[in-house]
Amino acid sequence: MLKDYLRANQQRHLNELLDFLRIPSVSTDSSRQGEVRRAAEFVTDRLTELGFEAQRFETPRHPVVVARYRISDSATTVLVYGHYDVQPPEPLALWTSPPFEPVVEDGLIVARGASDDKGQLYAHIKGAEALLATTGTLPVNLTFLIEGEEEIGSPNLTPFIEAHRELLAADVVLISDGAMVAPDTPTITYGLRGLAYVDVVVRGAGRDLHSGAYGGGAPNAINALAKIIAQLHDEQGRVTVPGFYDAVLELTDTEREAFRQVPFDEAHFKREAGLAATPGELGYTLLERLWARPTLDCNGIGGGFQGEGAKTVIAAEARAKISCRLVPNQDPHDIAAKLAAHLKSLAPPGVEVAVTELHGALPALTPLEAPAVKAAAQALAAVFGRPAVFARTGGTIPVVSTFQELLGAQVVMVGLGLESDKAHSPNEKFDLINYYRGIEVSAALLAALVNAS
Amino acid sequence: MLKDYLRANQQRHLNELLDFLRIPSVSTDSSRQGEVRRAAEFVTDRLTELGFEAQRFETPRHPVVVARYRISDSATTVLVYGHYDVQPPEPLALWTSPPFEPVVEDGLIVARGASDDKGQLYAHIKGAEALLATTGTLPVNLTFLIEGEEEIGSPNLTPFIEAHRELLAADVVLISDGAMVAPDTPTITYGLRGLAYVDVVVRGAGRDLHSGAYGGGAPNAINALAKIIAQLHDEQGRVTVPGFYDAVLELTDTEREAFRQVPFDEAHFKREAGLAATPGELGYTLLERLWARPTLDCNGIGGGFQGEGAKTVIAAEARAKISCRLVPNQDPHDIAAKLAAHLKSLAPPGVEVAVTELHGALPALTPLEAPAVKAAAQALAAVFGRPAVFARTGGTIPVVSTFQELLGAQVVMVGLGLESDKAHSPNEKFDLINYYRGIEVSAALLAALVNAS
Numbered sequence: 001m002l003k004d005y006l007r008a009n010q011q012r013h014l015n016e017l018l019d020f021l022r023i024p025s026v027s028t029d030s031s032r033q034g035e036v037r038r039a040a041e042f043v044t045d046r047l048t049e050l051g052f053e054a055q056r057f058e059t060p061r062h063p064v065v066v067a068r069y070r071i072s073d074s075a076t077t078v079l080v081y082g083h084y085d086v087q088p089p090e091p092l093a094l095w096t097s098p099p100f101e102p103v104v105e106d107g108l109i110v111a112r113g114a115s116d117d118k119g120q121l122y123a124h125i126k127g128a129e130a131l132l133a134t135t136g137t138l139p140v141n142l143t144f145l146i147e148g149e150e151e152i153g154s155p156n157l158t159p160f161i162e163a164h165r166e167l168l169a170a171d172v173v174l175i176s177d178g179a180m181v182a183p184d185t186p187t188i189t190y191g192l193r194g195l196a197y198v199d200v201v202v203r204g205a206g207r208d209l210h211s212g213a214y215g216g217g218a219p220n221a222i223n224a225l226a227k228i229i230a231q232l233h234d235e236q237g238r239v240t241v242p243g244f245y246d247a248v249l250e251l252t253d254t255e256r257e258a259f260r261q262v263p264f265d266e267a268h269f270k271r272e273a274g275l276a277a278t279p280g281e282l283g284y285t286l287l288e289r290l291w292a293r294p295t296l297d298c299n300g301i302g303g304g305f306q307g308e309g310a311k312t313v314i315a316a317e318a319r320a321k322i323s324c325r326l327v328p329n330q331d332p333h334d335i336a337a338k339l340a341a342h343l344k345s346l347a348p349p350g351v352e353v354a355v356t357e358l359h360g361a362l363p364a365l366t367p368l369e370a371p372a373v374k375a376a377a378q379a380l381a382a383v384f385g386r387p388a389v390f391a392r393t394g395g396t397i398p399v400v401s402t403f404q405e406l407l408g409a410q411v412v413m414v415g416l417g418l419e420s421d422k423a424h425s426p427n428e429k430f431d432l433i434n435y436y437r438g439i440e441v442s443a444a445l446l447a448a449l450v451n452a453s
Numbered sequence: 454m455l456k457d458y459l460r461a462n463q464q465r466h467l468n469e470l471l472d473f474l475r476i477p478s479v480s481t482d483s484s485r486q487g488e489v490r491r492a493a494e495f496v497t498d499r500l501t502e503l504g505f506e507a508q509r510f511e512t513p514r515h516p517v518v519v520a521r522y523r524i525s526d527s528a529t530t531v532l533v534y535g536h537y538d539v540q541p542p543e544p545l546a547l548w549t550s551p552p553f554e555p556v557v558e559d560g561l562i563v564a565r566g567a568s569d570d571k572g573q574l575y576a577h578i579k580g581a582e583a584l585l586a587t588t589g590t591l592p593v594n595l596t597f598l599i600e601g602e603e604e605i606g607s608p609n610l611t612p613f614i615e616a617h618r619e620l621l622a623a624d625v626v627l628i629s630d631g632a633m634v635a636p637d638t639p640t641i642t643y644g645l646r647g648l649a650y651v652d653v654v655v656r657g658a659g660r661d662l663h664s665g666a667y668g669g670g671a672p673n674a675i676n677a678l679a680k681i682i683a684q685l686h687d688e689q690g691r692v693t694v695p696g697f698y699d700a701v702l703e704l705t706d707t708e709r710e711a712f713r714q715v716p717f718d719e720a721h722f723k724r725e726a727g728l729a730a731t732p733g734e735l736g737y738t739l740l741e742r743l744w745a746r747p748t749l750d751c752n753g754i755g756g757g758f759q760g761e762g763a764k765t766v767i768a769a770e771a772r773a774k775i776s777c778r779l780v781p782n783q784d785p786h787d788i789a790a791k792l793a794a795h796l797k798s799l800a801p802p803g804v805e806v807a808v809t810e811l812h813g814a815l816p817a818l819t820p821l822e823a824p825a826v827k828a829a830a831q832a833l834a835a836v837f838g839r840p841a842v843f844a845r846t847g848g849t850i851p852v853v854s855t856f857q858e859l860l861g862a863q864v865v866m867v868g869l870g871l872e873s874d875k876a877h878s879p880n881e882k883f884d885l886i887n888y889y890r891g892i893e894v895s896a897a898l899l900a901a902l903v904n905a906s
Contacts, residue, residue, distance in 0.1 A: 193665060197763040206727010211750050212646060212848025215778045216742035217722075217731040222751040222773075223682060230683030233676070269670075274659010274769070277803025278670045289669035297664050298675040299766050300757035305774055310650040310811045312776060312849075313752050316727075320675075321758055323765060325668045350730030358763045395665025396765075 002443060005134050010436060014104070016046070017122045017435065020084075021102045021111040027062055027085035028152050036062050036148050039084040043067075043125070043146050050129050052144070057164075059156035062148030066167060069128070069142045076453040077141040078446060079170035079409065081399065082121030082177060083150035086113035087424045094426035107432050114430035115421035120176040121146065123416055123435055127442025139450045143170060150177075158402050165406060171453035172372040173403045174445060176438070178415035181391050182263045186380035186441075189413035190373055191292070191392035192400060194326035194363035196335040197299075199356045200343055202228070202318045208304075211312040219350035221318040222303045228346040228353070229320065232296055237281040239296045239324070241342040244335065249328045251292050254368055258390040259287045291392035295325045296339075321358075325394060332360025362401035364411060365392075372410035372452040379448035380414070383441050410452070416441065455896055458587050463889060467557070469499070470575045470888065473537075474555040474564040480515055480538035480605050489515050489601050492537040496520075496578070496599050503582050505597070510617075512609035515601030519620060522581070522595045529906040530594040531899060532623035532862065534852065535574030535630060536603035539566035540877045547879035560885050567883035568874035573629040574599065576869055576888055580895025592903045596623060603630075611855050618859060624906035625825040626856045627898060629891070631868035634844050635716045639833035639894075642866035643826055644745070644845035645853060647779035647816035649788040650752075652809045653796055655681070655771045661757075664765040672803035674771040675756045681799040681806070682773065685749055690734040692749045692777070694795040697788065702781045704745050707821055711843040712740045744845035748778045749792075774811075778847060785813025815854035817864060818845075825863035825905040832901035833867070836894050863905065869894065 006013075025039035026032045040056055040063045047054045047067035054067035062085065089099035089112045097103045102111035109119065124144070131138055145168060147157050161168060180187040204219035234240050251259075264287050270278060280289040289295070303318025305311035322343075324335055340355035347353045366373055368390060380388040393413075403409050416438035422428045459466075478492035479485045493509055493516045500507045500520035507520035515538065542552035542565045550556045555564035562572065577597070584591055598621060600610050614621060633640040657672035687693050704712075717740050723731060733742040742748070756771025758764035775796075777788055793808035800806045819826055821843060833841040846866075856864050869891035875881045 193668075195665075195765065197765070204728075209726055210848065211748075211752060211776060212648075212778060212846070214726060214743070215646075215748040215750050215847060216733045216746055217739050218726060218728055219730060219732055220750050222754045223686070226679040226682035226751065226754070229676060229679035273662055273667060273671060275657075275671055275803060276805075277672060279672055279802050280669045286670050290667070293669055295664075295668040297668050297673050297767055298679065298757065299664060299764060300759045300768070301675045301679070301771065302755050302759040304751070304753035306753045306755040306772070310652075310774065310776070311752060312648065312650070314750055315753070318754065319759070321763065323664060323763070325665060349732050350728060352729075393665070394668060395663065 002130055002134050005130055006436065006439060013126050013439065014435070017109070017119060018102045020118050020122055021113055022100055024100045025085050025148065026088050027149055028088060036085055040065050040148055043084055046125055047144060050132055057160065059149070059160065061156060064148070064157070064160050065144065065146040066164070067144040069138055071138055071141055075141050076172065076449055076451065077143065077170045078172045078174055078449050079143040079145055079168060080124045080174045081145050082124065083117050083147050084121070085148040085151050086118065087116065087151050091426065096427055104432070108429040109432060109435065110427055110429045112428055114428050115417035116423035116428065117150065117177045119430035119435055120416045120438060123438030124174070124176060124442045126439040127446065130439060130443050131446060139447045142446065143168060154399060157399055161402055161406050168407060170407055170409045172449055173407065173409045173411045175400070175411065175413045176416045178413060179417045179419045179421065180415050181389060183418055184384065185263055186384040186386065186388040187391055187415055188373060188376050188380065188388050189391045189393055189415065190368060191328065191365035192363065192397055193394050194330065194332055194401070195323060195359070195361040195396045196326060196332040196339065197321070197323040197358040197360065198336055198339055199358055200225070200320045200322055201354045203316060203352045204350060205314060205316045208316050209314040211314050214314055218314055219348065221315050221351065224348045224351040225301070225303065225318040225320055227348060228343060229298055231346050237279065239294065241338050243338050244294065247329045247331065248294060249365070251288060255292070255390070256288065258368065259285065259291070262287060262389045262391055290394045292327055294327050294330060296322065298322050326363045328363045328365040330363060332362060333357070336360060361396045361398045362405070364401040364404050366410045366412060370410045372412050372449060375448040375452045376412045376414060376445055379444035380441060383437065383444050414441065414445065455583055455587050455893070458583055459889065459892060466579050466892065467888070470562070470572060471555045473571050473575055474566055475553055477553045478538050478566070478601065479541050480602055481541060489538055493518050493601055496537055499578055500597060503585055510613065512602070512613065514609060517601070517610070517613050518597065518599040519617070520597040522591055524591055524594055528594050529625065529902055529904065530596065530623045531625045531627055531902050532596040532598055532621060533577045533627045534598050534856070535577065536570050536600050537574070538601040538604050539571065540569065540604050544879065549880055557885070561882040562885060562888065563880055563882045565881055567881050568870035569876035569881065570603065570630045572883035572888055573869045573891060576891030577627070577629060577895040579892040580899065583892060583896050584899060592900045595899065596621060607852055610852055614855055614859050621860060623860055623862045625902055626860065626862045626864045628853070628864065628866045629869045631866060632870045632872045632874065633868050634842060636871055637837065638716055639837040639839065639841040640844050640868055641826060641829050641833065641841050642844045642846055642868065643821060644781065644818035645816065645850055646847050647783065647785055647854065648776060648812070648814040648849045649779060649785040649792065650774070650776040650811040650813065651789055651792055652811055653678070653773045653775055654807045656769060656805045657803060658767060658769045661769050662767040664767050667767055671767055672801065674768050674804065677801045677804040678754070678756065678771040678773055680801060681796060682751055684799050690732065692747065694791050696791050697747065700782045700784065700787070701747060702818070704741060708745070708843070709741065711821065712738065712744070715740060715842045715844055743847045745780055747780050747783060749775065751775050779816045781816045781818040783816060785815060786810070789813060814849045814851045815858070817854040817857050819863045819865060823863045825865050825902060828901040828905045829865045829867060829898055832897035833894060836890065836897050867894065867898065
């Protein structure tokens with residue numbers, strides 16, 4: 001009956017999404033402020049039409065939309081997070097059709113925002129519609145939280161959530177703002193890494209020195225910095241900062257087995273990034289290292305003469321940016337402090353090391369055993385006709401840990417798009433099949449999450 | 454009799470130098486080209502008046518002056534090298550008197566070029582005058598080679614010397630364009646270091662990568678470069694490049710003893726450069742390390758994000774400038790090739806290292822046992838009433854090795870100025886006593902070098 005409804009309403013569901021995509025809601029472009037607001041109004045109106053109690057909340061920049069449908073105080077509450085803003089479309093010359101005039105061709109919807117995140121978000125709105133139309137109600141209390149600043153770093157979202165904890169209270173947070181690990185592969189992303197980032201300044205001599213007059217008798221800030229950085233990993237590729245691994249939650253056997261089931265194409269990974277090798281911590285597979293192991297990378301370095309040609313200087317100062325990707329249960333401030341102490345302890349004679357903590361983000365994890373993860377896996381398996389795979393992601397999505405911290409919710413990420421969707425590039429697309437199947441996935445997820453509180 | 458002559462002519466000798474200093478011969482300033490030429494004419498005229506056969510040779514920029522006084526084909530020939538051009542005087546606001554209006558006060562001559570090199574050069578011209586006036590001839594064949602491009606790197610000097618080897622043929626080259634190691638300390642500088650300079654590029658990934666998505670599975674060009682640089686010195690502070698020390702001429706016992714006699718103020722050295730320590734190769738004194746040991750310094754490094762704040766990038770590329778100060782008998786090309794091979798051999802998995810040789814300079818040495826060094830030491834001891842000290846310098850003066858290579862001459866450097874003369878800074882000065890004594894030193898040197906061929 002749900003399938004019949006979806007089939008019967010395909011064209012309208014597509015047309016509504018195309019209308020949404022025609023709104024050039026580029027959040028970073030202040031000349032588009034009115035268009036961004038129009039996108040907020042669009043989702044508010046669509047959800048109101050479905051019977052949601054929908055509100056727009058003003059922020060210093062673009063409004064937050066909250067729309068709630070309550071079935072009972074005792075029911076499980078699911079919050080779907082998404083965003084109505086999009087990346088700038090530039091460079092326009094590389095688009096084969098105008099970015100805000102969607103084209104449907106060869107089974108693809110081509111437009112800015114098609115995958116990131118309008119298409120994925122609208123699939124959830126239509127999933128709710130399908131349930132309401134076919135059952136007269138929803139299986140859970142459902143809240144949509146839709147922001148308009150995701151592409152500019154969500155500056156106002158955490159304060160908003162903090163200020164509206166009751167309104168947003170939820171047992172499960174569902175996020176569809178990403179990709180499956182491979183086409184036709186139902187994917188649940190249940191964890192991501194955090195971040196600790198520091199700035200390091202190494203000072204040797206009191207001023208830049210002539211390498212002829214002083215070479216052999218003066219500390220060299222660049223050589224000292226190189227020596228310090230070189231000591232941050234041991235021969236096994238492990239980070240040498242004392243206590244670095246103390247809080248690390250090791251992968252369970254279940255997770256390691258789950259990662260082995262992920263159809264990850266290592267050759268493609270290497271080819272796409274131009275890698276001749278994938279060095280890292282010994283004792284872990286590549287996916288384990290990318291998703292579930294903490295790392296340390298130097299993100300920038302500078303000192304002395306960097307121009308054309310030669311200058312015989314011994315630089316007084318050299319700088320580096322160093323960051324660590326963190327995994328549960330590492331704490332960004334704790335790691336930054338340990339890293340700072342270690343960096344200072346490695347200073348060679350005559351050299352001073354100063355460290356500034358720049359910014360951090362908490363890692364996040366919803367255990368594979370969590371009811372919401374299990375329910376979501378069942379729903380995905382039913383729709384796709386094959387078992388879901390369980391992934392983490394190596395990057396950081398600060399809002400995820402915010403949901404965990406402030407709402408105490410189980411966060412489940414179900415990417416409906418593909419890595420090949422060109423999310424931030426010209427000719428962004430969303431496969432028609434992923435849109436239509438996404439609506440079905442959404443309805444199935446809500447039904448499955450009934451007992452996930 | 455020489456002393457009487459010098460005393461009687463002091464005021465005139467000073468006045469002539471002041472006239473020379475009034476010419477703003479700033480070689481780098483194209484608007485001063487006429488003034489630079491006037492300085493060339495000034496020394497040509499003064500030497501012609503003394504009976505020298507003086508000529509100006511045009512170059513693409515500023516003329517070279519050669520003036521010769523021949524006493525016999527069999528006599529020792531001494532060539533005095535100096536330069537008539539000066540550094541720019543800027544910043545003018547920091548001068549207590551105009552840079553080209555010399556002031557004589559408190560025993561100092563204050564003007565641009567007073568010490569570097571007009572004062573020191575003119576002392577030699579007046580030394581020759583004093584000998585000619587008091588003996589009617591010179592003890593040696595004497596050639597002045599005076600260029601006008603020293604302060605812009607002597608771009609035309611080596612080709613000029615190559616093209617005029619016969620005209621410039623000499624047994625001894627005397628250079629006074631520097632400083633005594635301490636006031637009232639007769640100093641013979643008999644060696645200097647060479648240079649090998651390379652540019653290093655380390656490439657890891659094919660493009661800059663997101664540290665979240667790739668951290669733990671991609672080579673990091675900056676970390677790799679740091680690791681490579683850190684391995685270039687061992688725990689003893691020795692350079693690890695295979696074969697690096699093969700050609701090194703070790704210090705003789707005589708030299709080590711001579712260095713111990715140098716009144717070198719290590720506390721001042723550290724204070725002036727702002728050094729908390731003077732790390733270097735174990736087993737050598739600081740002076741030995743600065744003057745007679747080869748070194749390796751990273752002169753510049755850059756890669757990844759160097760701006761304000763944080764960017765989570767794994768840079769595809771990182772670069773460094775690395776140079777080695779060389780000592781006799783190391784060869785710049787040989788060392789650059791060995792360094793390049795070593796750098797490449799240190800590349801971690803997945804990383805490529807490319808090395809470009811940028812430029813090199815030969816080290817130079819006139820043995821302490823050379824007749825010219827011994828004769829100069831006797832002359833200095835007689836004038837100062839105390840023994841000369843023997844120094845090397847850690848820097849590179851390319852023309853010195855050119856004189857050794859192309860003329861086969863013994864090069865002896867006798868600095869008549871002081872480190873405190875502010876050679877390239879505002880309020881450059883030359884002590885009157887160093888000027889007057891410099892004239893006497895010049896005459897004594899020429900007399901002592903009679904048998905130094």
